[in-house]
Amino acid sequence: xxxxxxxxxxxTDSPYALSHLxxxxxxxxxxxxxxxxxxxxxxxxxxxxxxxxxxxxLALKAFAPAAIPFSLLHVDTGHNFPEVLEYRDRVVAEHGLxxxxxxxxxxxxxxxxxxxxxxTRNPLQTLPLTEKIQSERFDAVFGGGRRDEEKARAKERVFxxxxxxxxxxxxxxxxxxWQLYNGRHAPGEHVRVFPLSNWTELDVWxxxxxxxxxxxxxxxxxxxxxxxxxxxxxxxxxxxxxxxSETVEKRxxxxxxxxxxxxTGAVDSDATTLDAVITEIAASRLTERGATRADDKMSExxxxxxxxxxxx
Amino acid sequence: MSNSTTEPVxxxxxxxxSATTLLRFATAGSVDxxxxxxxxxxxxxxxxxxxxxxxAVERASASRGADAPDLALLTDGLRAEREQGITIDVAxxxxxxxxxxxxxxxTPGHVxxxxxxxxxxxxxxxxxxxxxxxxxVIEQTRRHAAVAALLRVPHVVLAVNKMDLVAYDxxxxxxxxxxxxxxxxxxxxxxxxxxxxxxxxxxxxxxxxSNMDWYGGPTVLEHLETVPVSHDLATCHARLPVQxxxxxxxxxxxxxxxxxGQIAAGAFRVGEPVxxxxxxxxxxxxxxxxxxxPVDVAWTPQSVTLLLEDDIDVSRGDLIVPSGDAPAxxxxxxxxxxxxxxxxxxxxxxxxxxxxxxxxxxxxKEIPSRLTLDDLSxxxxxxxxxxxxxxRVRIRTAEPLALDSYADSRRTGSFLLIDPSDGTTLxxxxxxxxxxxxxxxxxxxxxTEDEGWDF
Numbered sequence: 001x002x003x004x005x006x007x008x009x010x011x012t013d014s015p016y017a018l019s020h021l022x023x024x025x026x027x028x029x030x031x032x033x034x035x036x037x038x039x040x041x042x043x044x045x046x047x048x049x050x051x052x053x054x055x056x057x058l059a060l061k062a063f064a065p066a067a068i069p070f071s072l073l074h075v076d077t078g079h080n081f082p083e084v085l086e087y088r089d090r091v092v093a094e095h096g097l098x099x100x101x102x103x104x105x106x107x108x109x110x111x112x113x114x115x116x117x118x119x120t121r122n123p124l125q126t127l128p129l130t131e132k133i134q135s136e137r138f139d140a141v142f143g144g145g146r147r148d149e150e151k152a153r154a155k156e157r158v159f160x161x162x163x164x165x166x167x168x169x170x171x172x173x174x175x176x177x178w179q180l181y182n183g184r185h186a187p188g189e190h191v192r193v194f195p196l197s198n199w200t201e202l203d204v205w206x207x208x209x210x211x212x213x214x215x216x217x218x219x220x221x222x223x224x225x226x227x228x229x230x231x232x233x234x235x236x237x238x239x240x241x242x243x244x245s246e247t248v249e250k251r252x253x254x255x256x257x258x259x260x261x262x263x264t265g266a267v268d269s270d271a272t273t274l275d276a277v278i279t280e281i282a283a284s285r286l287t288e289r290g291a292t293r294a295d296d297k298m299s300e301x302x303x304x305x306x307x308x309x310x311x312x
Numbered sequence: 313m314s315n316s317t318t319e320p321v322x323x324x325x326x327x328x329x330s331a332t333t334l335l336r337f338a339t340a341g342s343v344d345x346x347x348x349x350x351x352x353x354x355x356x357x358x359x360x361x362x363x364x365x366x367x368a369v370e371r372a373s374a375s376r377g378a379d380a381p382d383l384a385l386l387t388d389g390l391r392a393e394r395e396q397g398i399t400i401d402v403a404x405x406x407x408x409x410x411x412x413x414x415x416x417x418x419t420p421g422h423v424x425x426x427x428x429x430x431x432x433x434x435x436x437x438x439x440x441x442x443x444x445x446x447x448x449v450i451e452q453t454r455r456h457a458a459v460a461a462l463l464r465v466p467h468v469v470l471a472v473n474k475m476d477l478v479a480y481d482x483x484x485x486x487x488x489x490x491x492x493x494x495x496x497x498x499x500x501x502x503x504x505x506x507x508x509x510x511x512x513x514x515x516x517x518x519x520x521x522s523n524m525d526w527y528g529g530p531t532v533l534e535h536l537e538t539v540p541v542s543h544d545l546a547t548c549h550a551r552l553p554v555q556x557x558x559x560x561x562x563x564x565x566x567x568x569x570x571x572x573g574q575i576a577a578g579a580f581r582v583g584e585p586v587x588x589x590x591x592x593x594x595x596x597x598x599x600x601x602x603x604x605x606p607v608d609v610a611w612t613p614q615s616v617t618l619l620l621e622d623d624i625d626v627s628r629g630d631l632i633v634p635s636g637d638a639p640a641x642x643x644x645x646x647x648x649x650x651x652x653x654x655x656x657x658x659x660x661x662x663x664x665x666x667x668x669x670x671x672x673x674x675x676x677k678e679i680p681s682r683l684t685l686d687d688l689s690x691x692x693x694x695x696x697x698x699x700x701x702x703x704r705v706r707i708r709t710a711e712p713l714a715l716d717s718y719a720d721s722r723r724t725g726s727f728l729l730i731d732p733s734d735g736t737t738l739x740x741x742x743x744x745x746x747x748x749x750x751x752x753x754x755x756x757x758x759x760t761e762d763e764g765w766d767f
Contacts, residue, residue, distance in 0.1 A: 016579075016611050017333050017541065018333070018334070018613070018614070019332065019333065019334075020332050020333060020334035020412075020413040022614075023333075023334045023613065024334070025603070025615075026574060026613055026614050026615040027574075027613070027615075029574070029603065029615035030555070030573075030574040030615050033555040033556045033572050033573070033574075033615070034555060034669070036555075036556050037555050037556045037628045037669060061603040061604055062572070062603070062615070063556075063558060063572075064558075064601070064603065064604040065558075065560050065562075065564070065565050065568060065604070066558045066559065066560035066561075066562075066565075066568075067560070147403075147404045147406070148406045151403075154403040154404055154405065155402075155403050161735075174736070174737045175402075175427055175428070175430070175431040175652045175737055175740070176402075176431060177430070177431055177434045177652075177726070177728060177737070177740045178434045178435060178722065178723065178726045178740075179435070179574070179723065180666055180668075180726065180727070180728050182666065182728060182730060182735065182737050184664075184730060184734075184735025185735055186734065186735070197404070198404065198406070198415055200406045200408075202408070203413075285363040286363055286364050287364055287365060
């Protein structure tokens, strides 16, 4: 009888067992290096949010002591948090990186895109992003997407092939076997790469704390002028809020995600340190996106539909 | 779910959270075995289903006219899956306890999606095979056991579900456990743990069941938390596939030349004599950088950069191994493949073979047999393989490969076959013998001391 039912602690006692953060770090570095080895012109999508900051940190480690062999791409919605833009420009200068910007405002000014009645610019990012990928001939585009964020993302591959229209077809994904990532693609196609696929929101914060990575201040509790819309605290500003029926108040808040100001909500919080943020997230009963993203609430398949069109 | 959805769960301390290890596991079960309920309970009881997710499921269930929240909607993320009420693709789930963090490959149970179980099992340290206590071991159970054996998943859990529907009868469980253990043991599955559960009622999933006092083993979660994940490195052949050559060429590092890669097996030490394959050139490890920090020793699965004493030619696709423990290089690969594409694989076909970081041209010389998973019978010379087929192949490669047997190393014994015309992944390959032989089992048996228990 080969049945075994002994309970031991070998798994955690072995001197060769990696902590889960070390295992996730090693996997992400492996993914960055695979892309560097197999692609001609990769780019890291960089929004100045915590996931893209983490990607940049991991990429710096992966190629140390050499420079990162990738440039950065920011899809600028025109409704960015000023603190985040300041952070973006500072790290680009600090590490001598090349930054590409795809601007939603440009597209609106040129009349190619129209402002939506609800004022959110998140869905408008897809066209500037995909056209920039085509015009710069990027063949691998790193995104900070995590599978724990949303159920359509739970189905996403680490290497995700996109056609010349950047479309995602969930039924035609390549199986992902062992750590053998298949990045073959035809001219015009590209691969979206998600090195943080297996990280959760809590993993990201724990790693940021462990590595002492600097973040824009909006991730920590601060007083801010906000108003309520669809159950979320939005920052008042020139982007189109508040409307007449909405009242601005000063609240102690912080952000769990950083995106377009028109659809990214703040949460009430008094967490001013990394440890306090980790404690708050570990106790939260709401997901990151459920708490702070209006665009995902549009329909049951909102994320899947946007991803199919080329969004991240 | 019996527990309230808003029940507060005590948060883990930062210290508890970062010291934990990671277990990757896969679930397999037939359509109505209660896999979604088991996954739902593991996620729910570990606080991984949050209020807004549950509310979304409640809303969607109500709008479909269902009486109770359909937990399958938690895991079926795609439009087509919700429309058809089935899972069509592998999804990855994340949950954590104070002792460990888990990555769960949630694989569909449908026969036509065998390739998805192969995908999930390829990276799994453990597979949970579900059976319905009322039906016992069925064809699909044998298929799942065979895939776990082929993919050499180190630990298999047989979860005998719906024990509440057989009056928690010990003899029902014992008979199923015995039949499964005998079958899977024959296939060379190194370790099998059988657990009687009711995913719906919560017996032995997270909490021990008071309905089955006769069972003295761990609950499913307790077993997942404590099963060993790291292998004995002393018996592993050390392997480093070179991913990328790091050459800063800066004033600060004018001569730095490092070979970056993730250690696929075993450990490397500074001072160790090494050989680079396939060239066969030799040198010594002059230094190891662990993401910027110099270390004396590094092991799987750490991503490192190796520095060598001699300036020899090493590039992406090469394999660095200890001198004296090198695999033979070959251009004739004999392997078992699981065909994962909708287009077929046939004798004479030209393909690309991706092994570790090396991709070479290859030709399918022979397909000696196709395996029927239901009864493990071999069909000779099928000529081609179609989606979800598992078969033996002989492949000739354009360049020599340093290929281990999959039995020795899942990482350096595995490969992909790729269609050169459009890049489609055609097949998942495992070099060497398909199933473990009795001799392998005897060797494995010595490592995993058998401490059988009474049920």
